[in-house]
Amino acid sequence: MAIRECTPSDFPKLVEFWNSNAGWDEIDLDTWKNRFISSPDGNSFVVIAEKEGEIQAQLIFISLRVSYRKEYFSGCRPFAAVIGKKNRGLLAYKFILQLFNFGIQLMRKKSFDFLIMIPDPRWKSLAHLVDTQVFKFPLYKLEVSDDSNFNETGNQIRFIDFDHRQIDTLWEEISGQEIFMINRSKEFLKWKNSHRDYKIIGVFQGDLLIGLCTFLEKERESQILICDLMYRHEFTEQVIQGITDFIGNMYKNDSRFKKIVCLMTESMKSAFSNSGYAYGDYDFYFWVKILNPKIKKESIEISNWYLSAND
Numbered sequence: 001m002a003i004r005e006c007t008p009s010d011f012p013k014l015v016e017f018w019n020s021n022a023g024w025d026e027i028d029l030d031t032w033k034n035r036f037i038s039s040p041d042g043n044s045f046v047v048i049a050e051k052e053g054e055i056q057a058q059l060i061f062i063s064l065r066v067s068y069r070k071e072y073f074s075g076c077r078p079f080a081a082v083i084g085k086k087n088r089g090l091l092a093y094k095f096i097l098q099l100f101n102f103g104i105q106l107m108r109k110k111s112f113d114f115l116i117m118i119p120d121p122r123w124k125s126l127a128h129l130v131d132t133q134v135f136k137f138p139l140y141k142l143e144v145s146d147d148s149n150f151n152e153t154g155n156q157i158r159f160i161d162f163d164h165r166q167i168d169t170l171w172e173e174i175s176g177q178e179i180f181m182i183n184r185s186k187e188f189l190k191w192k193n194s195h196r197d198y199k200i201i202g203v204f205q206g207d208l209l210i211g212l213c214t215f216l217e218k219e220r221e222s223q224i225l226i227c228d229l230m231y232r233h234e235f236t237e238q239v240i241q242g243i244t245d246f247i248g249n250m251y252k253n254d255s256r257f258k259k260i261v262c263l264m265t266e267s268m269k270s271a272f273s274n275s276g277y278a279y280g281d282y283d284f285y286f287w288v289k290i291l292n293p294k295i296k297k298e299s300i301e302i303s304n305w306y307l308s309a310n311d
Contacts, residue, residue, distance in 0.1 A: 001049055001050070001051050001056070002049070002050045002051070003047065003048070003049055003050075003098050003099065003102045004047070004048060004050065004102075005045055005046070005047055005106055006045070006046040006047070006048055010046070010048070011029060011032065011033065011037075012029060013055060014032065014046060014048070014055065014058060015027065015028065015029050015032045017055045017058060017082065017084070018032065018058075018080075018082060020085075021082050021083070021084050021085055022080070022082045034194075035195050036060045036062070036079075036080060038191070039062055039063045039064065039188075039191065040185075040187045040188050040191050041063045041064050041065045041074075041183060041188060042063050043063040043074075043110065044060065044061060044062050044063040044076075045060075045061050045063075045103075045106065045110075046058060046059070046060050046061070047059050047060075047061065047099045047102050047103045047106070048099075049095050049098060049099060055084065056083075056084045056087050056095065057081070057082065057083045057084060057087060057092075057095040057096075057099060058080070058081070058082050058099070059078055059079075059080070059081045059096070059099035059100065059103060060078070060079050060080045061076040061077070061078055061079070061103050061106075061107065062076060062077045062078075062079045063075075063076055064076070064077060064116075064182055064183055064188070065182070065183040065188075066113070066114055066116070066180055066181065066182055066183070067175040067180070067181050067182075067183060068178070068179070068180050068181075069176060069177070069178055070172075070175055070176050072183070073113035073114055073292065073295070074111070074112045074113050074114070075112060075113060075114035075115065075116050075182075076103070076107055076112055076114075076115055076116075077115075077116055077117050077311070078100060078103060078115070078117050078119075079117070081096055081099070081120070083095055083096070093125075093126060096123070096126065097126065097129060097130070100126075100130060101130070104289065104291075107291055108291055112291055113290070113291055113292035113295060114288065114289070114290065114291065114292070114295075115132065115287070115288070115289040115291065116182070116286070116287065116288050116289075116311075117286075117287050118284050118285065118286055118287075118307070118309070118311055119285060119287060121285075123285075124285060127285070127287070130287070130289075131289065132287040132288060132289040133287070133288045133289070133290075133297070133300065134285060134286070134287055135285070135286045135288070135302040135305070136283045136284070136285055136286070136302075137263050137264060137265060137283065137284045137286060137302075137307060138263075138264050138279050138280070138282070138283055138284075139261055139262070139263060139264065139279070139280040139281075139282040139283065139284065139309075140261065140262055140263075140264040140269075140272050140273075140277040140278065140279060140280055141223070141259045141260065141261045141277060141278065141279075141280030142244065142248070142259060142260045142261075142275070142276050142277045142278075143258065143259050144224075144248055144251055144252050144257060144258060144259055144260055145252060145258070146252055146253050148248055148252045150244070150245040150248035150249045150252065151241075151245045152245070152249070153242055153245050153246045153249070155204075156203060156204050156205065156242065157201060157202070157203050157204070157242045157243065157245075157246045158201065158202060158204070159199065159200065159201055159202075160200055160201065160202040160209075160212065161200070162186065162189060162190035162193065162194075162200055163186065163190065164186070164202065164209070166202075166208075166209035167185075167186040167189065167209070167212065168185055168186045169209070170209050170210075170211075170212065170230055170232070171184050171185050171186070171189075171230065173232060174230050174231075174232075177233075178304075179267070179304055179305065179306050180300060180304055180305050180306070181305075181306045182307075182308075182311050184228060184230055189214075189228060192228075192310070193214050193227075193228070193310070196216060197216065197217070198214040198215065198216050198227070198310075199214065199215055199216075200212060200213070200214045200228075201213060201215070201243065201246060201247075203231070203235075203238070203239045203242050203243065205235070210231060210232045210235040210238070210239060211229070211230060211231030211232065211235060211238075211239030211240075211242075211243070212228070212229075212230050212231075213226050213227065213228055213229040213230070213243050214226075214227045214228040214310075215227065215247060216310075217256075217257070219256050219257070222256065222257055222258040222259065223257060223258065223259045223260070223261045224247055224251055224257055224259070224260045224261070225261055225262070225309055225310075226243065226247070226260065226261065226262040227262075227263075227308040227309055227310040228308050228310065229243070229262070229268070229308065236268075236271050237271050237274060237275075240268070240271045240272060240275055241271075241274075241275050244260065244275045244276070244277075247260055248260065259280070260277075261280055262277070262309070263284050263307055263308060263309040264277075265305065265306050265307060266302065266303045267303075267306065284307075284309060286302075286305070286307060288300055
């Protein structure tokens with residue numbers, strides 16, 4: 001069994017492996033490259049386990065940037081772990097660990113600063129086997145029904161395009177905070193949300209964009225998932241309440257959806273609680289591994305992160 005980094009010549013085989021084993025969707029080569037390799041932050045790579053020329057398992061390391069006070073650090077997010085059907089069961093964990101550890105070796109060679117990921121819940125049992133810091137973020141929820149009372153939002157909250165000219169201006173202001181955040185520039189936000197049917201809404205004061213979020217309908221879980229929330233600090237309560245009212249009014253008469261949910265960070269808890277949200281009996285696990293010795297371990301405590309569930 002060989003563990004190695006893929007080259008572009010492997011990509012057609014990886015598409016075939018994905019279509020035969022992932023169980024998500026069937027895609028062509030261009031879609032595969034756009035989804036997994038073409039991050040605007042560059043340098044994504046794929047690690048595979050291979051036996052006699054046949055792919056047994058894959059793990060993709062998506063390249064991204066992490067902002068802290070307008071300084072950017074390079075990072076990777078392990079993603080799309082796929083194990084061949086004949087290697088599942090207990091063997092799957094062996095493959096994941098081998099791919100994960102080999103990927104970290106490559107990240108060091110490529111001079112990445114961080115490994116960060118919100119793992120699949122099935123990965124939780126592996127946390128003690130990998131050398132990462134593990135944090136836990138709660139899911140907050142707000143119940144929605146046809147008798148829910150949401151305020152009318154008027155024109156100050158509306159759907160916008162991922163190419164809206166003020167997104168980068170908003171991100172530039174937010175990225176100056178003393179908190180670690182994954183890049184949410186216009187280019188990266190558009191790419192990141194292009195792989196599923198995310199919608200994006202903006203909150204305005206006059207013509208000024210003061211906040212935004214993306215959201216996704218998750219019909220199987222009967223919920224609307226808020227992601228990529230950004231807001232100017234002085235408008236925190238106004239933005240969160242406005243987004244809640246807008247989404248609530250959209251879905252309160254739709255019997256498919258029973259709640260609005262959001263991954264909750266320390267800086268947002270008070271405002272979301274004031275808008276009626278409460279703990280939703282679920283936690284997201286967040287793994288961080290520092291690869292740059294100049295980054296101090298104590299600097300990445302849980303209170304120093306802003307995350308979104310789709311990070």
